[in-house]
Amino acid sequence: MTDSSASTPLPPRNVSAPSDRSADASLLPTSPLDGRLLLHVSVSRLWQVRDHVDTNRGGLVLCGNEAINKAMELNRQGFNAPLLVDPELYTSHVATEEAPFPQTEGEGFSFEDPLFDDPLQMSLYRQRAAGVTAAITPTGYIQAEDSDALLAAARQVNALDDPSVIFAAPVDVGWLQEDDCVGQLIGALNLIKGPKALMLGGQMDPLGRFPQAVGNLRRILASVPGVALMRTDLAVFGALAHGASFGSYGAISSLRHIVPPGQPTQSSKAIMRAPHVLFPELMGFFMGSKIADSFASTDSPLCYCLVCEGDGLDRFTSMLGEHQRQAAAHNVEVMGTWLRTVMAAAPGYERQTRWHELCRAAVEHYPILNASIDQKRPFKPDVQLKRWASLIPDVPLTSNSASAGQRTR
Template sequence: MARLWQVRDHLDTRLGGLVLCGNDAVSKAMELSRQGFTAPLLVDPEAYTSHVATEEAPFPRAEDGGFSFDDPLFDDPLQMSLYRQRSAGVTAAITPTGYIQAEDSDALLAAARQVRALNDPSVIFAVPVDVGWLREDDSVRQLTGALNLVKGPKALMLGGQMDPLGRFPQAVGNLRRILSSVQDVALMRTDLAVFGALAHGASFGSYGASSTLRHIVPPGQPAQSSKAVMRAPHVLFPELMGFFMGSKIADGFAAVDSPPCHCLVCEGDGLDRFTSMLGEHQRQAAAHNVEVMGSWLRQLMAEEPGYERQSRWHQLCRAAVDYYPVLNASLEQKQPFKPHAQLKRWASLVPDVSFTSSEAPAGQRIR
């Protein structure tokens, strides 16, 4: 939640808003509402970070946040969570779905049927699934069918260590299949994949302001990370379309000048300046990341939905992948920067010429 105040002033509220997470998300949403925050505002209950969904309890019971009611309706953790969010003035309420393990179709269908029974288009069905759902054709069909049971908005979230979409080659392509087969589906709690999702039919999406909010670690598993000690903030390198620690960028450009960044935060300064975890470095790095992603969002949304938008995304990814060897050669080091597997897979996906603007889902707008 500390990043909220670092990034809120850099949002393009014409195209997006905020998704708040954490123990005090509801209270922060209330505070923003009182302050007159008018952009889309959501609260993610994050039940999937600590609880696994089951057929009997797809929406696990969590803390009631101090609310107490005689009405037995509020013994239902789903109804309680929706009530708490709405009391904070959110744009829409998100279901407190537990983590849906790979191939657990019983839990997935139980959750979908309960949300369908609500028949409430103001509820976003959170679908936090293990990325293993994107491995085989049969599981992709099951996931697509379950999502299509719910007519309102659905928010797909992917679980797995490190970069879930980089786990196996077919993951990105199967995600694209789902996006093109399900109406009003989003990709949330993710990384740069949100832009690929918007390009391929998602109706909205969200990206994490920190590395821990760019994927889901399955409940009960310790989060895996690189062996590098966290001694600088993660910084988005625009030309490489990748997050790198500021200290790694500084090391890479130790012998040459860092290229200037012309976002509204950096104003021509180099990205090699983010070399510590001091508050000002973290604040500026977070603001820089939001500014860069905001520029990509504007570029994508300026294109017609369908083939044109997909082509723009493909061009961005292809240019980034092609720039890695050029940059590395200029630094005269042994591959200081390496493209992430997910970026290479987005770059390899050929835009679908059959997906025209007339077939694209309506309302492709990040929230």
């Protein structure tokens, strides 16, 4: 038995842009997604974070088998923040020049109109029928240097002549290794008239793989107007600081990067005995059991987010449902604090500097903390965090600074 409501699109969603943006008309958002940090979450884990979504600054990106149905349900319940559905075909299908938007089975619709034999059109229709804020293209995984598949996808989206569609570009991080590849990626993304969302593929921490990856991401953000960064980790704050239109942060580690189709997922050898917890001062995720063990002989670090309210970070010590829920909610609240801190600075140099200072302070805190607890297994900063901390923003060249430079010569 099929759900007859699925064939009737819901009314367009009326979601306002973040309310704290500048009143300057030149800085006002051009879409309800602009400046927002969305939470990328599977339907099965939505219960952990649903009540902590910031409707003024955030929103949801649902993924998983029931994402369409859950989006319809949330809309009927009056969910009042941006809501997207990620088709995430890139997790199972590789894009090719012939089929950048792979055909899948079990779409759940049957139409005589040949238009719906097109997997791109079908996916966009199903998302819109669920009442999403904007529809995301069902792009396959774009392998490193496969410019033919990338361009084929871009041309098909442009042929839609619909600037409301978000072009998903799930690319292997190998695209960020060489200058020529970065230039090709920038050129292809700039072909898209509407919004585009970069997603990075690779095992573990993709941006930690190449020394130049973070810098090249910053180059893309500076060169492609309207680009977003989705399904990522710490990098989303760096992206927003460097001009990304919006971003999405993965609620769990598997949603903070893309494992290339056909590859087994690589992970640390540690057994998951507790949920991953954001340690605010270190700007990193650590297992709750690791935090508890490290502070067993000393005072636990306290957190004052709306979930913790002054409780210690050493309490997330098991995979029981309530521990998982509180840890996930804590993580969302900490991310919201970072977002407010970064976006409170003026766009451009000041915002980039604010992000750089946060990363640098976190990196410098590691040796101080490790010395205070004197553990055999110290806390270690992610490679990516150290690279963001080392990327000092360029001072903008103004007429005044140029004149001052001339006078001092």
